[in-house]
Amino acid sequence: MASTRDSITDIWGPRTPQCGEHWPSRVDQNLAEDPDRWVQACCFLCSNGCGLDIGVKDDKPGGRIVGVRGCETDVVNRGRLGPKGLHSWVANADPGRLTRPLIRRGGRLEPASWDEAMELLVGRIRTAKQRHTAGSIAFYSSGQLFAEENYTLSVIGKAGVGTLHMDGNTRLCTATAGAALKETFGADGQPGTYEDVDVTDCFLLVGHDMAATATVLWARVLDRRRAAVPSGMVVIDPRRTATAAEADIHIQPRLGTNVAVLNGLIRQLIAGGYADRAFLEAHTLGFDELARTVATYTPERVAEIACIPADQIRRAADLIGGSRMLLTTCLQGVYQSNQGTAAAVQVNNVNLVLGRIGRPGCGILQMNGQPTAQNNRESGTGGDLPGFRNFGNPRHLEEVARLWNVDPDTLPNWGPPTHALQIFRYAETGSIRVLWIVGTNPAVSIPDLGRLRAILRKQGLFVIVQDAFMTETAEMADVVLPAAIWGEKTGCSTNVNRVVHLNRKAIDPPGEARPDLDIFLDFARRMDFRDKDGAPLIKWHDAEGAFNAWRECTRGRPCDYSGLSYAKLSQGSGVPWPVNEQHPQGSTRYYTDLKFATDPDYCESYGHDLVTGAAITAREYKARQPAGRALLRPVEYVPPQEEPDEHYPFFLTTGRVVYHFHTRTKTGRSKALRDAAPDAYIQVNEDDARRLGIKQGDMLRVTSRRGAADAPARVGDIEPGTLFMPFHYGYWDEPGRARAANELTLYDWDPVSKQPHFKYAAVKLAKVECSPLPQPDESKRESAADAGAGKGEADAARTHLADYIGLLHASEERLARGWEKLRTSHPDAPDIGAQSALFMSWSRENAVAVQAYAGKYGERLEGEPEALDQALLIQRRATAFGLLRDLQDLWLMANESTISTTVLIQGARALGDRGLEQDLLGVEGRNERQRAWLLTRIRQAAPQTLAVPPAGA
Template identity: 60%
Template sequence: MPDRIADPWGSRTPYGPPAAVERFAAALPGRLRDILPGDLGRRSPWPVRVDTFLAEGVTEDDVDAWVPSASILHSNGDAMDIAVSGGRIVGVRGRAADRVNHGRLGPKDLYGWQANNSPDRLTRPLIRGRGGELAETDWDTAMDLIVTRSKALLDGPGGWGNFAFYTSGQLLLEEYYTLGVIGKAGIGTPHMDGNTRLCTATAAAALKLSFGTDGQPGSYTDVDHCDAIALWGHNAAETQTVLWARMLDRRRGPRPPAMIVVDPRETPVAREADVHLAVRPGTNMALMNALLHVLIGEGRYDERYVRSRTTGFEELRRTVADCTPRWAAEICDVPASRIEQAVEILGSCDRLLSTVLQGFYQSHQATAAACQVNNIHLLRGMIGRPGAGVLQMNGQPTAQNTREAGADGDLPGLRNWDNPEHIRQLAELWNVEPSVIPHWAPPTHAMQIFRYAEQGSVKLLWISATNPAVSLPDLARIRRTLAKEDLFVVVQDIFPTETAQLADVVLPAATWGEKRGTFTNADRTVHLSEKAVDPPGQARSDLDIFLDYARRMDFRDKDGAPLIKWHDPESAFEAWKACSAGRPCDYTGITYGMLRRGGVQWPCTPGSPRGTERLYAGGRFNTDPDYCETYGHDLLTGAGRTEEQYRAGEPRGRAFLHAAPYQPPPETAGGDHPMLLTTGRTVYHFHTRTKTGRAAQLNAAAPDPWVELSPGDASALGVAEGDVVRVESPRGALEARARVCGTRPGVVFVPFHYGYWDRDGSGPGDGTPRAANELTATGWDPVSKQPYYKISAVRVSKAADAGGTLSSAPTTGAASPHDPRVPVTAGGPQAEAREWIEADGHAERADRSGPWEGPGAAGERPWTRSRSETSERSQATRWFEED
């Protein structure tokens, strides 16, 4: 039985690319493809491997029901069934027939559900009493308090400006849409954002700028077809373990894809890749411009595609004209030859898949750099066909829905706030005056919301399903703001988080498995997550909380009818479908019934009922001025372009090649702070550990934060494995044990998950600080407004000897230790999960379709190949050996 703590990715099931006929069929437009026999063009050769984990002592015979859902602890959308026994969740099993994971689950999926059953779930509303303590109360009292305050604040001109909503990447589509309508048409405030601002805002910004609207061009099946994969600042092995397993399975099969990664750390991806570009943090743009310089200079681009399907080539050529690999090598501190090796792959492959994540998104020229990835694909005409795709990834499970449903800084249906016709459509749909909907400027981004709260003009801040007291930069400032007397803070959550402890009202929410609704992963696959069990105590679904607030506030449309005309998840979904109609994220062909049979990729209309695998086939982009989501921005300042300027560019369905020169980061190492701090996710934890820290196996695998140092830096600082080190920036300090490992010299890494809830505090108090965001600076990309967590200048010193204790950093991920004495991370008997591999032919279990799988689902087996057709990775097909 595999220990999936020890092996986060599970057994290899190697496979090769589909045959050419399959690829040809996959490239056909949806309607043509739908009439092909035998699912031709929709099959994936990736073998099925069904992963299962059940609570100790529970067998499949004890399971009363398998309830379909998908993963809520990362953005991959791994489909799974929740095992229910005696009214409790007792385990999970991957869904074999789902297009995303073919049955696989990652460690967070396998073990994370146990947090639902934690004894410290919030079960009753809390309000702050006269003595300053949070005390239990009933729903009426708590909601009355919020509504009384809301009505007083809303009274008078500009009342809308006193409200702000800070939501999540972990709620469900129906909940976001309801919240979006409450904010935009009920209160009429632009102050609404999600924590998606921290993880995926740049993905949205880059997609809008290059292609006209948000919407992922690629598909996970591009992993099957591609002959090269480039991971731009993306540690997929730790952030999307199942996607990484798919890539590894291709790498171990016949005709494996070449692999390039950009990451300052020696991540599992870097260890696997053919070319690892360990750039100095804050220099992505220099690297990208050099890659483009060579591609253009050597004519390694699709001249016809560029001429007919894009605009902006001349400016791009001019901008990168002097950006030689030698120039970039100096800035990025990587060998010029390594950059040339990367270009060799990028310039010679036939089907390139790119994935992009936080290494690019959380840096200072975030949108500019993410656009350059799009540019590589546009130059090479590698978009919208099998294997040639871009995945501007999301970090969080439902981030895509926050974006498309209008619960962040975007309008519902990926509409353009600056287009009066789009505002008119929403006003008509909601039956309100267009003037009610705030559209005088872009919606207010998260960091600006907190600034208004700090200054006192925002007086009511409603935080749902997120924990800014750990996740935002410069925590001392965030804690000060949340604790302000004149700020009324509502927190809607499932645990007493650091943020909840600073709230005036705490609303206990239901979570995944306790409510019904849909969500969409990073490749546009929509899943339905069913209610498996009742929430604990008086906890309510987030949808019910928002609906209750709307009712009590008595929001009305212009005819006096209730503004919110839905009452449960399915009616909310129907309302959302109407909002999405005719937009890129068209859901009108999707029903809950359909989703019970498996995930579907939007757009899905009655005319294309099986969804759309890839966007922009044939190079037709969403850039028409009447359709696009933005009129564009200047990449260096974020200055908004006007409709006139946009129209003057005559986009005519062509994509934009955006260019920008490299700019040094706002904070560089030197003087008192000679090293650079970068922060990030690790394989066993998600967000601020509220769930993963409460799952025994995940917590035990990485119970405390750590500080990654390169061997050279460690020895210069007199620091050995396990020593306690102090990391200080101009904002604050933290202490944690050192892990000496393969990060690049001069760079320090600290995982961002750890806060203070498991020390019973909202902050460090008198104790030792340990949250990475004590150190980070308040600053953001000018276009996407995503904070830059990856570039803080710090100094590191030794605080105490190890005293015989090693760092508890896991050995499986980037923190793989140099010191051979460090024991390898393992989960032991309590982490033993099951794997069932279809190609092995020795089924442990005959029937893996649960009772919830709809008709036909059990018969939809992905196309599989036998093991004999696969082979070990051939050295000959590796593009380059390490130099």
């Protein structure tokens, strides 16, 4: 085999110390045979996105891949490749590839034609939409899809099917990156670049084992550290990884305490006089509030919370503050842990407090987990509007509607996009009837796997899986569609550095497998999706046509591709967006003008409460007048929701190993990678192992409140009381025992990003003294295709819209009676009579408007109105105090109506009933005016009533 190095043992390759501002090239290669031709592509097995060429032998129809080499001229890697990139190409020829569609018949998956499979799924989706609305259909896709496929699926899901239930597995690894960038800078897009590595004098890595997760980027960091004047480095990680071993200062906090540690670091930077006051005044908002919040996080307090030496915070602040530059990165140790978005935002705050952004060596890389995670977020298949547009901005919704030539009212905008765990929760409760899973394996990657398996097996849920291999998830599907993978199709991918690469098709897919784009186009044709002029909704027929449509969608947005083309992307390197008239060659560095994407009419999000996740309104956001300034968002530390106790005394965290990707669907098919990391393991602290009598290699069982798994012990390099398991390992290769780390993890999510909490779970640990736990059986599933309508269909016609119509109607009738009671109880209050009469007429008008829809949807009462009557039964005296209490009762009743109206408006939008929506908006407007008057009147009455006693009291 022609290989430039053994990347299994020499993971990062020889050092090529950085000299000047340009990283030297080094071409890595791994070939089984000499190829007949080379085909342009990039690596697909981490978020680095390294440019490479695929070596193809044309000695068989369609060709075969015989190896890869790094692209010497590519800006991302200068020819380097890591172990996964050099070895995983063998998966394309693996005999386990799916080559024909499969349909479940009689409980078994059996071969079928493409027509059979597509007509079955089209029929199920049409029926679900007709019977249960588009809200019964969901898509769960992958960060492995090209930009063209992501965008096509986004148009199909939003404008064709019309569902809000669309997310990708990037929710598991990268959602917090996008959320944190929106909260601070107004929009997604990295305010840092790999080129900053070459010149910075200081690195801060938070929860990011770069040596294992982005090997080529780590090689770049090592080369910078080996330069004549090396950069400093601080690493925050509870494990002593290869990354941490390289650091000048390694802080090992207790799991879930990132916010406390970062607050302490920011406090020390301010106290040490390192804050750039001129920058903060000119380019940020919120510094005073941030300073007040972090003021109490002294090194001693942080030491107590995070179980670290107090002096580490001081030393880290002095190293960072005393440098001239700072490149900060973070990954899953932040994103998947307690207060993920809040912690990631504090990472942003570190750079902003120092004014280190937008210039060489200064920036933030909120890292991704997959090479096209950025495309997932950009295109809208991660749930948002495409082009980093704002779901809360009506103008942005209209822009998308114009691009797709559809009526804005047909796009699903009745609520926030549904994130992955909520999609599965809806499937669990039965309101999602069809779930289409594309290129991902949630039966290993989603938390609390026992619960997830029960969801996928649920009778009445029709599951479609589109994949290249028979994964644990595909085993439970009703229809399996064989998909082409990397090397077998054409399309673009965008890495965390905003660099867009073109991947050319090198070989044909095996058997009847098809590119994902072709499957989506076939689906759209069979569904006959149309725009408002009657033309086909999807107007492209190949990858380049899809790219051109996507390019136009991004014009004028932060992720501007408008100056890109397949021709431009074929010139020897990827190109970083934005690429447009102002930046025809792309943009190496972002935000160099220090004008951030926070303008209210441009921003991607108005932000959230970082603790609760409650959305900030457009009005509140605009009132801050951000005007292109970054937003410093402080937050208090909140402990994890689950912590060790006497029954579960250990903290478990999960993560990656250098040789595998996701659930090993591809890397596990490479002998070299499989032999290097054949099995899961449980990492244990030396003292804990000694106390429990555990030796290296002993089989251990770790148990949480949700499940258990068995794996051999690995002793050392981790904090006491903490365990680590890699999450890659599932069951498709039949280990014969329960070993998936996600048997143990929490089914919970960050309040802002909705990214699951994989990084902490309370567990207990024991040696396996007898037989290991049996391997779960994914295949036991009664087919929804066979079972017909399935469980739960008997009451399918009953929606809860009728319950809320009944509740709102009763609320408004009682509110009208409440206004009458107020008028008669306080006849001498000058303003009460006339206002009560007016508001009573409004409430009666509201009741009539709502009652009109009872005939269409029904009207059911379930006991709540009786609770409203209690307020009306209290007869108070006509005193100042009696008036105040009666006003308060009416305020509470008006709020009941407001909540019911809000719920019904969202339901009307989901159903597409514009008449009901408009009438409810009228109800809402009248109700809001009632509430505003009541609150004003309560505030006016309260001081005199409470502070001054009446005569004779």
